[in-house]
Amino acid sequence: MTMTTPPGWYPDPGLPGTERWWDGTVWTAHTRAPDGQVFGPPPVAVVVAPPARRRGPLVIGAAAAVLVAAVVGAVAFRGGDGGGPQPGPAGSSVVASGTVNSPSVQPSSGPSADPRTLVDQLNGITLPIPDGWEKTDDPVSGLVTMATKDTYDCPGDAGFCHHGTVTTSTATMTDLTTAEAVAKHDITDAANDAYDHDPVGSRPYNGITSHREVKSGSVVVDGRTGYLVRWQVRTGAGPGGYVESLAFPSTVGSQAMVVARFAFDAGPGGPSLALIDTVTRGIAPIGGGRNGGVGTSLAPPSL
Known part of the structure; x- marks a missing residue:
């Protein structure tokens, strides 16, 4: 193995x-x-x-759970491509100049776990975990993830779905340099990963049938100007949902763009869209405080 x-x-x-x-x-x-x-x-x-392996999914599917259990001993969240909006071509993350094996020692310990805070060590940020939500480990992608505690039977292919998920990652697979470009490029993949296919081709919502943009524009994230794109997606089964790609500059390391993805069901059990702005306003540096920077005069766009 x-x-x-x-x-x-x-x-x-x-x-x-x-x-x-x-x-x-x-x-x-x-x-x-x-x-x-x-x-x-x-x-x-x-x-x-x-x-x-490629970036992982955001919903637990029955077939996916069996596959991942055999590989890593854990369930996988939903992701993929197919019948919905198609993703753009992938780029390269870093420049190669030889071969280096993956690390074989335990990673350095990070900040102590707090059930009310989601910590993204790589990008030096924390996100508030809303009531009724919890941090969830994604062993396939390694993305920093939180999701609603309650799950339900997926309306399409068999499996368990969350009413809402949020992930953060570094935009290392693209040569795009602005928050607007990154967000606009990422939204298609975000929609596919949230509501189209899971890693083994199952469709928890019977795939995406259509989408429309409901919101886009500049937004301040931790004192820096970012950009968001929000879609409403309709699916073959269930009420569909809302997907947002939020990109903003990191204040650590190479200052690559950080991407936060939000996926909220549109049905009765789905979280309020106002929660997206609440989480966005709550993004802060590890250790507290606020970063200054370009765009501090902006405010998160209203619903």
């Missing part, structure tokens, strides 16, 4: 005395001192480790 090393901070194989972030698939440009101080990217080339 082939097991992948989980995301985390590990000793940099090419720069002694430094730790580098392993995202579960490749070494990234994010580095830090062993005491936790984050640096920018070092003046050395970062190399790509052997390819691993």
Whole structure:
């Protein structure tokens, strides 16, 4: 059985005395001192480790659970492509200059767990966990994820679905440099991952049948100007939902774009859309406080 090393901070194989972030698939440009101080990217080339599995899903499917249990001993959330809006081509994450094996030691410990706070160590941010929500581990993608505690039988293919999910990640698979471009590019993948296919081709909602943009524009996230795109998607089964891609500059490491994805059901059990803005306003640096930056005069757009 082939097991992948989980995301985390590990000793940099090419720069002694430094730790580098392993995202579960490749070494990234994010580095830090062993005491936790984050640096920018070092003046050395970062190399790509052997390819691993693709970004994971946001809903638990029965077939997916069986597959992932056999591989990693855990359930997988929904993701994929197909009948709904199609994703754009994938880019490359970092520049290769040789071969480096994945880390084989335990990652450095992060901030202590708080059931009310979702911590994204890589991007140096925290998100408030709303009442009725909880942090959920995604062993397939390694994405920082929270979801509603309550689940229900998916209206399409068999499985269990969440009424709402939120994930954060670093936009390393693209050469886009602005928050607007990243958000507009990501929304298609976000919709597919939330409401179209799961990793084994099942359709918890019988796939996406149509979508429309309901909101887009600039927004302040942790004192920096970001951009959001929100779609309403209709599905072959169930009420469909709302998907948002929110992109904003990271204040740590290489200052790559951070992407937060929101997926909220549109039915009676779905969370209020106002909660998206509440979570967005609550994004803060690890350790508290607020970052200053371009766009501090903006306010989150109203519903």
